[in-house]
Structures are given as structure tokens and as C-alpha cells.
Amino acid sequence: MSRVAVVTGGTRGIGAAISTALKETGCTVAAIYGGNDEAAAKFKDDTGIAVYKCDVSDTQACAENLGQIEKDLGGIDILVNNAGITRDTMFHRMDAEKWNAVINTNLNSLFNMCRPVIEGMRERKFGRIINISSINGQKGQMGQTNYSAAKAGELGFTKALAQENAFKGITVNAICPGYIGTEMVRAVPEDVLNEKILPLIPVGRLGEPEEIARCVTFLASDDAGFITGSTLSANGGQVMV
Ligand code: CAA
DSSP: OOOEEEEETTTSHHHHHHHHHHHHTTOEEEEEESSOHHHHHHHHHHHOOEEEEOOTTOHHHHHHHHHHHHHHHOSOOEEEEOOOOOOOOOGGGOOHHHHHHHHIIIIIHHHHHHHHHHHHHHHHTOEEEEEEOOHHHHHOOTTOHHHHHHHHHHHHHHHHHHHHHGGGTEEEEEEEEOSBSSHHHHTSOHHHIIIIIGGGOTTOSOBOHHHHHHHHHHHHSGGGTTOOSOEEEESTTSOOO
16 A cells, blocks of 8 residues: 655655655655755655645644645655754853744644644554654753754654554654764764764764664554654664663
């Protein structure tokens, strides 16, 4: 059976790898992107995956876009909340704009995206919600009070929503990637990345987006129906919880 999957932040970085991997498993995929039209158009050309522009921090826009996706592709079976931003700075220099931007995009987006799809999943008695959290939601990270708070919040949300929907055939899980070789991580100052972060990764390298995508395709599969409310760490051994 072909499932319909939605991936936020689905045209670049980890999200692009997730969209592509889900398509390879036979899903019909909609990749939501926030602003980079050029990257989205290239992604669509390269992969044939439908793209939708939507600010995941905007409640109304999410409801409208998800409604459109359901009209175009059918009921949504799999939702991957991957969109995320960083606004790194020490807390004593952080302003409200940096705090709110990260909380709105990384955490409030889970309400905005899950709320419109959860009733349909409950009616159809099947759903897979996968939230891409972060190692830094598990351990905290200097320079990221905003991001760490949002990513830790995603873990609580995941466990609560999992409990509410387990008996309806819906699983809700989180993945906590470590440092993956994407633009977001490459934006970390090079000396910090090389001297402070890489030496802490026992596997000795950054992760690959495809390594996270393979976690997603497993959790999205029918085979993973007994796994819900879990947190899957994929961080090269950097933190073991
Ligand atoms: N781990 C360990 N030490 C770190 C560090 C980190 N991640 N980030 C900074 N430091 C250290 C610096 O090396 C420096 O130490 P020394 O004085 O001994 O050299 C000290 O903290 C101060 O750092 P800066 O000189 O860079 O100070 P700053 O005020 O200009 O910037 C900062 C501070 C905002 C924390 C900046 O260093 C920074 O952006 N660091 C990276 C933070 C980070 O890890 N972000 C993760 C982004 S990737 C991501 O978020 C994806 C994901 O889910 C994993």
C-alpha cells in the first residue's frame, strides 16, 4: 500500500535525505520547505517529489497547506517534523527575537503540523509521527538555550502524544541526531567544530543525513508498530542515554 508522507524542511539537509528515502520505500511524499525556492525547485526536479512552501511556525498556514496536500495526495499517514533552525548565542547575549524564532519554528511547529493530521490518523487507525529532535535536547548545549529547550520540549511532546494515540494504531517517536554534516552544523565556527565537537564523537566523524533517513524509514514502517514514545539516538556514541 502506498502511504502518504509529509516531511517538513524536506528539501534540504537531513530532510531531503528523509524525503528521498521515504519515496524509495514506496511512499507518496510531500516535502514542505520554508523559504529557499531555488533549492526546493532543484530538489523537485532532481527527485520528482512534490514541494509545498509553508512557514511551520504559522498555525493557519500549516492547516491550509496540509489541507491542500490531502486534496492533492490523500490522507496523511506519515508526518516527519524535521524543520528546524538555530540562532546560537550565549544566553546573556540572547534577545527575544532569537528565543522566539527557535521556539516557534522548532517546537510550536509540532502543534501546527500534528493538530491538523491527528484526527484523520485516528479515524483511519494508522499513523506514524516522527519528530527530529537533537542530541542537544538530550544533553543541553552552550550557546543553544533556545534550541536545547525546544528540542527537549519535542521529547516530552512525543511521549505524551504517543500515549494518547497508541490504541489508535498511531506511533509517535523522536530521533535525536548528533552532529550531522549539513549546512546547520557547518555554520558552527570551524575551530569549535574541529577542536571541541569532533573529538567528542567516538565514531570519529560527523554523521550523514542518510543515516538519519534510515532511522526514519524504519520507524515509519509497518514493522515498527510496537515502538512508540521512544527516543532513538543517532550520534556516533557522543552521548549515551
Ligand atoms: N562545545 C564545546 N565548547 C564550545 C562549544 C561547543 N559546542 N561552542 C563553543 N565552545 C567554546 C569555544 O571553543 C570557546 O572556548 P575557548 O575559549 O577555550 O576557545 C568558548 O566556548 C567560547 O566560544 P566562542 O569564542 O565561539 O564565543 P562566542 O561568544 O563568540 O560564541 C557560541 C559562543 C555561540 C557558543 C559559539 O561558539 C557557537 O556557536 N558554538 C557552537 C554551538 C553549537 O554546538 N551549536 C550546535 C549547532 S548544530 C545543531 O544545532 C544541530 C544539532 O542538532 C546537533
